[in-house]
Amino acid sequence: MKWKRVFAEALALVVLAGALALAAGLLEPGAKNPAGLGSSSSDARNLAPSAGSLKAASGQDERKKLLLSLAPSKDPSLLYLEIQGDVAFRLHQAGALFIDARRRESYLESHISYALNIPVWGSKAEEGIRALQSGGVSFDDVIVVYCSGADCSDSLALSEKLAMSGYLNLYIYEMGFPEWEANGWPITSGESP
Amino acid sequence: MGSEWLAYNLRGKPVNPFIHNRYLCIAIRTLLGAIFLYASWSKIFDPSAFAQALWNYKLFPMAVISPLSYFVPWLEAVIGLALISGIGRKGAALLASALLVTFMLAISIDLARGISISCGCFSSAAAPQSHEQGIWLMKVDLLRDLGFLVLAAHVLRAPVTWRPSSNSNL
Numbered sequence: 001m002k003w004k005r006v007f008a009e010a011l012a013l014v015v016l017a018g019a020l021a022l023a024a025g026l027l028e029p030g031a032k033n034p035a036g037l038g039s040s041s042s043d044a045r046n047l048a049p050s051a052g053s054l055k056a057a058s059g060q061d062e063r064k065k066l067l068l069s070l071a072p073s074k075d076p077s078l079l080y081l082e083i084q085g086d087v088a089f090r091l092h093q094a095g096a097l098f099i100d101a102r103r104r105e106s107y108l109e110s111h112i113s114y115a116l117n118i119p120v121w122g123s124k125a126e127e128g129i130r131a132l133q134s135g136g137v138s139f140d141d142v143i144v145v146y147c148s149g150a151d152c153s154d155s156l157a158l159s160e161k162l163a164m165s166g167y168l169n170l171y172i173y174e175m176g177f178p179e180w181e182a183n184g185w186p187i188t189s190g191e192s193p
Numbered sequence: 194m195g196s197e198w199l200a201y202n203l204r205g206k207p208v209n210p211f212i213h214n215r216y217l218c219i220a221i222r223t224l225l226g227a228i229f230l231y232a233s234w235s236k237i238f239d240p241s242a243f244a245q246a247l248w249n250y251k252l253f254p255m256a257v258i259s260p261l262s263y264f265v266p267w268l269e270a271v272i273g274l275a276l277i278s279g280i281g282r283k284g285a286a287l288l289a290s291a292l293l294v295t296f297m298l299a300i301s302i303d304l305a306r307g308i309s310i311s312c313g314c315f316s317s318a319a320a321p322q323s324h325e326q327g328i329w330l331m332k333v334d335l336l337r338d339l340g341f342l343v344l345a346a347h348v349l350r351a352p353v354t355w356r357p358s359s360n361s362n363l
Contacts, residue, residue: 006283006287007284007287009275009283009284009287010284010288012281013268013275014288016271017267017268017270017271018267020267020270020271021264021266021267021268022263024267025263103241119241121240121242121244121245121248121259122241122244122259122262154245
């Protein structure tokens with residue numbers, strides 16, 4: 001049957017495409033670490049701000065306790081909880097870790113102050129999550145993930161990845177960067193947090 | 194004495210010389226190859242955007258999206274080159290058909306579920322402005338892919354050889 005030749009050709013093309021895709025994935029240039037993680041500071045949490053009333057608070061444990069008290073209570077069986085702008089702002093002021101799930105180009109253009117960037121698509125997500133772990137972010141730290149608003153599912157996807165990696169206190173800022181910017185809350189641009 | 198080309202399929206039997214006109218066959222597979230090559234181009238250089246398009250289908254599990262976002266564009270490119278060059282064109286046509294059927298199925302499922310998505314077929318451009326516009330574009334994508342499937346089927350059924358007829362009276 002000559003159809004054997006057709007299937008053999010198809011198989012050969014699939015193998016060739018697979019090899020090219022593997023090579024492209026290995027050769028893809030990309031940030032080894034998301035902005036600020038594991039480079040100038042070994043502790044990612046140092047990148048989060050200390051609000052005025054918290055400057056007197058001492059130690060990472062105190063800050064963690066404060067954040068956990070400010071964060072809405074979350075059913076442990078849920079991977080994450082969606083929060084509104086006012087809660088997100090309170091957590092930001094208290095020094096919670098914010099993660100921008102959008103693509104790097106969007107992050108560099110403008111992002112919430114002190115937010116880290118872990119683009120959810122491509123190989124960078126896994127690299128970013130590993131950098132979080134090596135950067136000293138504990139599994140029970142409060143983490144707020146955001147993207148471009150209610151229609152954007154990137155924060156959802158990244159939160160699932162973070163949850164699968166062991167992070168317990170995940171919150172998704174539902175309205176995301178557009179609402180934050182519209183409210184005139186702290187934003188910045190470029191590489192600097 | 195002139196000669197007439199006779200077309201023979203995979204089993205060595207003669208086929209319709211009009212539908213399987215040699216130059217028409219070459220034109221169709223070159224066109225289909227160019228379409229696949231064009232479709233792959235932007236996705237090869239931006240796999241993360243294509244990954245997002247795949248995610249938006251809400252059909253694929255998270256674990257397969259990243260590998261697919263690399264593999265599918267390169268598969269399209271290899272299919273395109275095979276069709277244009279003619280080397281392995283039958284296998285390429287078979288793969289093209291399979292890819293097209295898969296995407297048509299995915300679009301159909303999302304249409305049935307009322308989910309408006311961007312196909313991600315030729316680019317990972319921004320989503321349409323309204324839900325109705327998105328649904329309409331999905332139907333257009335479906336019809337377009339059906340057209341491509343017809344072309345792929347033609348390449349698959351096209352003769353593998355053309356031989357001059359020794360009995361021609363021309």
